[in-house]
Amino acid sequence: MSDASGASGEVELVQLLTPEGERLEHPEYSFSGGDDQIKSFYRDMVLTRRVDSEATALQRQGELGLWASCLGQEAAQVGSGHALGKQDFVFPTYREHGVAWCLGVDPLQLLALFRGVDLGGWDSQKYRFHLYTIVIGAQMLHATGYAMGVERDGLVGTGDPDRDMAVVGYFGDGATSQGDVNEAFIFASSYNAPIVFFCQNNQWAISEPIERQSRIPLYRRASGFGFPGVRVDGNDVLAVYAATTAALERARTGSGPSLIEAYTYRMGAHTTSDDPTKYRLADELEHWRLKDPIERVRAYLNRSGSGDEAFFADVEDEASDCAADLRARCLALPDPKLLDFFDYVYAEQTSYLEEQKANYAEYLATFEDMNHEPAEEVRQAEPAYGGGV
């Protein structure tokens, strides 16, 4: 790819673990955790990848309408997900399956959205993980507003680790062109909101390369808005964890927003409807395959001796079990009933919608009588089908 803009080129990035699995020192960022923590990163990355590949398979078999794969972005998502404190709140795009995993969201709930049985309405307060946002960049303003609320709640800079909290807004390289993302930067900066802007620069916005979005490295945009930005190796889970930990701490203590550009690569298609062979070359994929986020951790754990064959085999087994279980539960998801959706539109239902719902129920009931020709006693037993009318 062209390096004229510097948007995609080899500018300085924070790296603590090389693609070969060697630990590096960095003057500003360090990973002080032990190998047990690195093993937990490894486990979550492998499980995320397995969930992701199972979902892709389910789509290919016609069981999901669509899937947006996070293949290749596991370190960016698991590294940042592990850095979250127990009060912190996340606003995702539609591809943060690894972050969802770290926060305990059942992957079935992600699949339900893509299977078309619901609209992705999980309990966001419980998981501290807002609903997936599909309109690009819109969630960044929600994240900023939420952070403004946190600041008004007095939960910033108290020094009490059980109180102070921050917000993370996830977005991609394409989203940096959106007005909402730029407005979010401005509002957050103006109000000094406790937020981390976490950009996964995966190089491609469907078919458009990063050069179409930016003439400078994305992390440098932060300085124009008045807060710090840093580029980290997004395939290095240790660097992502270290940078996110620091940015969250900065936000929680009241020092305001910051931008992390996790420099990574979308190894798969944009979604299962996309065909990347039309716009990018196979050797680019090969180049990034050598930087795989999971392989380098495995190499490190092998080298350090912390991960033996039994450990790796256990993780593989767990991933297989998880995928099989997920598949079975996905296939068992019941279809929703359109009638129920009339009740979700408003907090305070309108008589107009009640009436429309009742009319529809009555209409449905006419088909029920014709198609099933139920025995007399069944008709007696369920006289009010479509009832509630």
Added chain:
Amino acid sequence: MTLLTMAKALNAGLRRALEADPKVVIAGEDVGKLGGVFRVTEGLQKDFGEHRVIDSPLAESGIVGTAVGMALRGYRPVCEIQFDGFVYPAFNQIVSQVSRLHYRSRGLLRMPIVIRIPYGGGIGAVEHHSESPEAYFCHTQGLKVVTCSNPVDAYWMIQQAVASDDPIIFFEPKRRYHERAEVDESVTPAPLHSGRVVRGGTDVTLIAYGPMVKTCLDAADAAAEEGHDLEVIDLRTLSPLDMTVVFESVQKTGRVVTVHEAQLNLGLGAELAARITEQCFYSLEAPVLRVAGFDVPYPPSRVEEDYLPDLDRVLDMVDRSLAY
């Protein structure tokens, strides 16, 4: 009883809302020290602080989008869009986010957001300052849309809107901001989503809202001199519509003229005509007729009086209705 302009009545209502619930916040361009370009929020930042009356950066999508986030955090934001024609940068946030989060989450999430929009023409303004975009929002499921026509309703309706757990687009007829009325704070107001007969009559029903209510009352006065007894309905709530008050009136008069500033094509009048025809077909003596802005973009202000429905155009349509 206090004699208030509509702007002052809205100000008093917002003050009550801020007092009633510490989670209520106001956000918008120039709403702080200046008190808004129409002075509706005058003095509120001084009394409630910068954390509750927030001067926003000049970005409408940002105002509404951050309000979504604050609502998710438990706040009840009241956003001010400075003029009708400036709401479109926020349209995506309103239509795709504000209106849908309750639905997507099957009621787990609520969006108690009020978006105040001064609307309509008649003040000699420059382009993009005189529009009536209410139909866009009425067409968006998940939003509720209301508009006040007088200071008394303004005072109560803004408080009711802030107390609602659903997102409300609150249209304020800017040409009526300075009209006065006695506001009695001791009465019990009508429910927010109810229409009202503001003048009883037997011959023809005029259905109006916001700035056109006064126009219709004036028309009814003029018609009375010619021996025609017109009933005037102030809809107050545009989504959901309160059809009960409309159907009762139509069954009495058998003749209806709808009146709004917004353009004719697919305006509120069209929906009213359809529902009246469906429900009151055998009561009708004439087709439902519509007076509205012409189907041209809002014209330069020198000819806006020709564009806006006025007393003569309303009476002309009343005559046509009576001629059936």
